[in-house]
Amino acid sequence: xxxxxxxxxxxxxxxxxxxxxxMVYPLIDVFVYSFEEGYNSASQTFFGTGLYNYSYILHDxxxxxxxKNTFILVIVTVPLSTLIALGISYGLSSIKALRxxxxxxxxxxxxxxxxxxxxxxxxxxxxNAYTDGLVNLILGLFGMSPIDFIDGPYWAKMxxxxxxxxxVVLPFKILILTSALASVSEEYYNAAKIDGTRPxxxxxxITLPMISPMLFYLIITGFIGAFKAYSDAVALFGTNLNAAxxxxxxxxxxxxxxxxxxxxxxxxxxxxxxxxxxxxxxxxINLLVSKKYxxx
Amino acid sequence: xxxxxxxxxxxxxxxxxxxxxxxxxxxLDFEIPDGELIALLGPSGCGKSTALNLISxxxxxxxxxxxxxxxxxxxxxxxxxxxxxxxxxxxxxxHLSVMDNIIFxxxxxxxxxxMSKPEMRxxxxxxxxxxxxxELMERKPAELxxxxxxxxxxxxxxVKMPRVLLLDEPLSNLDARLRLQTREExxxxxxxxxxxTVFVTHDQDEAxxxxxxIIVMKTGIVQQIGKPQEVxxxxxxxxxxxxxxxxxxxxxxxxxxxxxxxxxxxAVLNVKGAADQEVTATVRxxxxxxxxxxxxxxxxxxxxxMGRDISVVSTNENSVNPTIRSIxxxxxxxxxxxxxxxxxxxxNKVFLFSKQTEERINFGTV
Numbered sequence: 117x118x119x120x121x122x123x124x125x126x127x128x129x130x131x132x133x134x135x136x137x138x139m140v141y142p143l144i145d146v147f148v149y150s151f152e153e154g155y156n157s158a159s160q161t162f163f164g165t166g167l168y169n170y171s172y173i174l175h176d177x178x179x180x181x182x183x184k185n186t187f188i189l190v191i192v193t194v195p196l197s198t199l200i201a202l203g204i205s206y207g208l209s210s211i212k213a214l215r216x217x218x219x220x221x222x223x224x225x226x227x228x229x230x231x232x233x234x235x236x237x238x239x240x241x242x243x244n245a246y247t248d249g250l251v252n253l254i255l256g257l258f259g260m261s262p263i264d265f266i267d268g269p270y271w272a273k274m275x276x277x278x279x280x281x282x283x284v285v286l287p288f289k290i291l292i293l294t295s296a297l298a299s300v301s302e303e304y305y306n307a308a309k310i311d312g313t314r315p316x317x318x319x320x321x322i323t324l325p326m327i328s329p330m331l332f333y334l335i336i337t338g339f340i341g342a343f344k345a346y347s348d349a350v351a352l353f354g355t356n357l358n359a360a361x362x363x364x365x366x367x368x369x370x371x372x373x374x375x376x377x378x379x380x381x382x383x384x385x386x387x388x389x390x391x392x393x394x395x396x397x398x399x400x401i402n403l404l405v406s407k408k409y410x411x412x
Numbered sequence: 413x414x415x416x417x418x419x420x421x422x423x424x425x426x427x428x429x430x431x432x433x434x435x436x437x438x439x440l441d442f443e444i445p446d447g448e449l450i451a452l453l454g455p456s457g458c459g460k461s462t463a464l465n466l467i468s469x470x471x472x473x474x475x476x477x478x479x480x481x482x483x484x485x486x487x488x489x490x491x492x493x494x495x496x497x498x499x500x501x502x503x504x505x506x507h508l509s510v511m512d513n514i515i516f517x518x519x520x521x522x523x524x525x526x527m528s529k530p531e532m533r534x535x536x537x538x539x540x541x542x543x544x545x546x547e548l549m550e551r552k553p554a555e556l557x558x559x560x561x562x563x564x565x566x567x568x569x570x571v572k573m574p575r576v577l578l579l580d581e582p583l584s585n586l587d588a589r590l591r592l593q594t595r596e597e598x599x600x601x602x603x604x605x606x607x608x609t610v611f612v613t614h615d616q617d618e619a620x621x622x623x624x625x626i627i628v629m630k631t632g633i634v635q636q637i638g639k640p641q642e643v644x645x646x647x648x649x650x651x652x653x654x655x656x657x658x659x660x661x662x663x664x665x666x667x668x669x670x671x672x673x674x675x676x677x678x679a680v681l682n683v684k685g686a687a688d689q690e691v692t693a694t695v696r697x698x699x700x701x702x703x704x705x706x707x708x709x710x711x712x713x714x715x716x717x718m719g720r721d722i723s724v725v726s727t728n729e730n731s732v733n734p735t736i737r738s739i740x741x742x743x744x745x746x747x748x749x750x751x752x753x754x755x756x757x758x759x760n761k762v763f764l765f766s767k768q769t770e771e772r773i774n775f776g777t778v
Contacts, residue, residue, distance in 0.1 A: 303503035306470055311517035311572065312491025321516070325507040411507035 149385035157381050169386035173368075178358045179387060182368040185349075188274060189281060189364065190342040197282040198334055201289035206319070208290070209297040219294065226287035234351020237280050241265035266353065273353065273362055281348050285341065289334050296330035297323065328410045336402050343395050346370065365391045413481050413575040413608050415444040415467060420476035422462055422632075436462035438632040440476070444610060444625075449602045451619035452612045454629035455655070460612045463629070464578050467610060469493045480575055491520075493576075496569030496607075500581040502561050504553040510564050511536055511549040517572045539567045543601060559590045566601065577602070579611035583618055595622050616656045620644065628652050645760070650770040653694045653763055659723070659739070663732040666693035666764075668773075673764070676730045680708040681757050683764065683775035691773060692732075692765045699761025700724070700738035702746065706756035710736055715746050722746065726753050 149155055150169055152162040173179045204222060208215055225233060242249045243264040252262035263269070265276045300323060308318045324331070346366040349357055357363035358371065365387060371377060372384035422437040436459045444450050452460040465471040467478065469490035477486045485493050504513050514536040518527055527535070540546040543563040553561055562582065569577055582598060583591045599622040602609045613619050619626045620640040628635040628643065628651075636648040647653035653661050666675045667690045673681040675693060700708075702724075710726035713735060717723075724738045724746060738755065746753065759777035766773055 301501075301503070303499050303501060304505065307497070307499060307503040307568075308516075309470070310468060310490045310495060310497045312520045313516075314520065317520065321508075321519075322505060325505075328507075 146385045146388050149382055150389045152382055155382040157379075162382070169382045170390070173383055173386050173390070176383075178363060178371075179365075179368055181358075181361055182363040182365050185274070185277075185362060186343060186345065186364045189278060189345055190339060192278045193281045193285070194335065194338040194342055196278070197285045197289060198331070198338060200282065201286055201293055201334070202331070204286075205290050205293035205297055206323075208294050219290075222290050223287045225284060226291070230284060230347055231351045233284060234280065234348065237276065237283075238266055238352055241276050243268070267360075270361055273360065276352060277349060277362060280352055281342065281345065284348065285338065289338075292330055292334060293327065296327040300326045325411045329412055332402075332406045332410045336399060339398050339402065340395055343391065343398070414446040415576055415608060415610070416479040417442055417463075417467075418477045418479070420463075420466060420473045420478065422459075422466060422471060423474045435632050437466060437473070440466075440634060442627060442634060442637055444608060447606045447608055448624040449599065449622060450608075450610045451623035451626040452610060452629060453614070453616060453619040453626050453655070454635075455614055457631075458629040459632035460614075460629050461580060462632070464497075464580055464610060464612050467576065468495050468497050468578050470497075494572075494574050496572065496574035496577045498562075498565045498569045498577075498579040498582055500584060502553075502565040502585075504561055504564055504568070506553050509550050509552055510540075510545065510556070513553065513564055514539060514549075514567045514571050517568060521572075535571060536567075539571045542570070542604060543567045543597070557590075558586050559594055562586065562594055563597070566598070570601075570605065570607070574607065577605075577607045577609040579609065581612055581614070583613070583615070591618070598622060617658060620656065628655060646772075647763060648772055650692055650694070650765040653765070657696060659697050659737045660733075661694045661696055661763075662736045662738070664693045664695070664728070664730045665732065666691050666730065668764070673762070675708060675728065678708050681759060681762055682777065684777065686764060686773055686775040690767045692767060692770070694763045694765070695738075695757055696761040697723075697737050697739040699758045700740060700755040701758060702740050702744045703754055703756040706754040708755040708757060709752055710755065712746075712748070712751060712753040715748055717742065724753060 151165045151167070153164050153166055153168045155162040208218060208222075211218075240250045243252055243262050243266075248256070248262040249265075251265065256262065263272050265272045267273075304322050304326070305318065308322055313321075344366050345364050349362050349364055349367060353360040353362045356376075357367045358375075358377075363371070369384045369387045369391070372380045372387060417440045420437055420440040421435070424434040424436055426433045438459075440463060452463055454460045462471065466473050469485070469488060473486065477484055479485065480493065490497075505516065508516065511533065515532040518532045518535060521527060537546060537549070540549060543566050545560060545563045545567060548556060548560060548564075553564065556564065562585075566579075566582075569579075579598070583594055586594055595618055598609075598611070611623075623640060625638065626640050626643055627637045630651050636643055636652045638646075643652060644656050647656065650663075654663065664675045666673055666680075667688075668674070668683055668686045669688050671682060671684055671686060672679045673683045673686075673691075673693060710728045713725040713727055715722060715724055719742070721739050721742050722744065724740060726736045726738070727734070728736055764773040764775060765771060
């Protein structure tokens with residue numbers, strides 16, 4: 117028995133070593149840093165321990181802005197992208213002709229560079245001295261005055277960020293959901309059809325529960341992904357996100373470490389720990405809620 | 413509710429360049445009397461499931477009309493036909509409890525027929541009692557045995573009181589013992605409800621044992637329709653004779669000459685009225701009589717004692733199958749030291765078929 121245990125540990129050793137060095141240790145380190153006040157990474161010294169770092173970031177308007185942005189982003193894009201993906205994949209699974217063509221088209225954004233997509237979005241939405249941009253051109257057709265989505269009012273910028281995020285995460289969700297829908301046996305639908313079940317009831321009572329594990333997976337990873345958003349904002353608004361009021365929590369952490377105002381690993385660590393706590397809480401809530409609605 | 417199929421043909425168009433159209437049902441033309449239990453019997457690919465799906469409405473016929481009673485249902489979608497269908501794999505919704513599975517069809521009712529939750533539950537309990545699963549109502553399908561799942565599937569098909577109940581290979585997913593039990597159960601449920609029931613099977617034993625009437629099919633064409641015993645005692649062609657009966661019927665190449673049936677050089681039977689010709693002769697295993705002076709001589713292969721009766725395995729060069737299997741009473745003694753065994757044949761267990769058409773050739777016994 118002991119011999120077998122030893123063997124097992126031996127097999128696990130490489131994974132444990134790597135996870136330990138590159139995940140567990142940094143995690144603990146970040147946790148420790150977040151309580152060390154005035155830590156200087158060059159001299160490796162600090163003045164004392166306590167909750168000052170947390171108090172600082174929670175009073176930092178930039179952090180609060182980043183927190184607000186992240187939450188809006190999460191609350192808007194996760195449900196929206198999942199719903200749209202569900203609609204599109206349901207549509208895809210209902211058609212026969214051209215299905216593969218559409219699948220390819222919907223999947224294209226996934227293999228396109230995020231920064232390139234961001235640039236295209238910027239050009240579409242931008243309003244500058246030379247042009248109002250394509251989107252404003254269209255809005256103009258409906259008699260609306262041009263809005264600068266990239267450098268204008270907060271809500272306009274937030275709209276573009278959400279729009280962009282939904283656009284970027286859609287392909288993966290569509291891919292997962294189309295295969296989930298395809299795996300539901302035709303017999304269930306035939307059985308429902310014989311009983312005269314209306315399409316909406318079939319969708320709600322049969323299709324949805326059957327694909328619920330996949331849906332749940334997408335929601336969890338969607339939440340986590342959206343909380344960790346950063347590159348999307350950079351792609352659209354450049355690196356000075358604080359000035360653009362478009363920073364996210366991860367962006368704030370980065371700025372605190374390496375940005376123009378950077379060099380504060382303690383504040384960065386505290387912010388990272390706050391993000392960690394939020395993601396953990398939300399994921400736990402998700403798991404609890406899922407017990408009721410997810411059928412394996 | 414009687415079900416009438418009038419010249420039903422179903423053609424699946426060819427897919428691919430060199431493929432041919434598949435005629436899954438070829439001019440099906442029969443009537444299923446009200447309140448009977450009917451078996452659609454045939455080997456796989458014979459079109460029996462197609463026939464079932466045509467009745468259910470999941471498939472539309474290429475030609476022909478289908479009637480339930482006097483209503484022409486050919487153009488009605490499945491939900492308006494009033495059929496209950498039990499799928500081969502049951503198709504129980506895995507995320508719903510037994511109760512919710514059974515009341516699912518009731519939730520689709522609208523207008524005047526709409527039922528309240530308590531009404532549905534009462535109805536479900538009533539049906540569950542009939543199929544004897546009323547103690548399992550809160551379980552999920554995954555927590556049930558195959559036989560129990562089968563009953564839930566039947567309950568779900570019955571709860572709307574369909575005009576016709578259809579079962580697609582209802583017993584194929586059950587183990588041998590459960591199969592025997594469940595087929596009795598299906599018979600009982602059918603008797604108690606009196607609903608016209610059609611079930612599909614490739615197992616002739618199953619079809620023979622519980623159905624009021626069997627329809628034997630092959631390559632989309634109906635071969636014979638009749639009461640199980642009739643079909644067994646009087647097969648219309650070689651295929652039906654071959655398909656029905658365990659152990660299977662023994663097949664010989666033979667010829668008729670001077671109103672006598674010859675297998676090889678043995679004149680085994682008087683066949684009055686049969687014209688001289690080459691024929692395929694078939695003999696049911698129970699059609700052999702052990703007879704020291706019998707006309708039919710075979711090489712003795714072995715004797716298997718099976719309690720109630722004895723199975724004698726022998727060979728004959730004119731047998732189409734490698735061995736001849738005959739079943740005789742256990743009281744008979746077979747001389748196993750002898751290299752040969754002699755039989756005489758029971759005339760009513762011998763069937764002759766034309767070599768060309770494989771159709772039955774009738775003869776009289778003296």
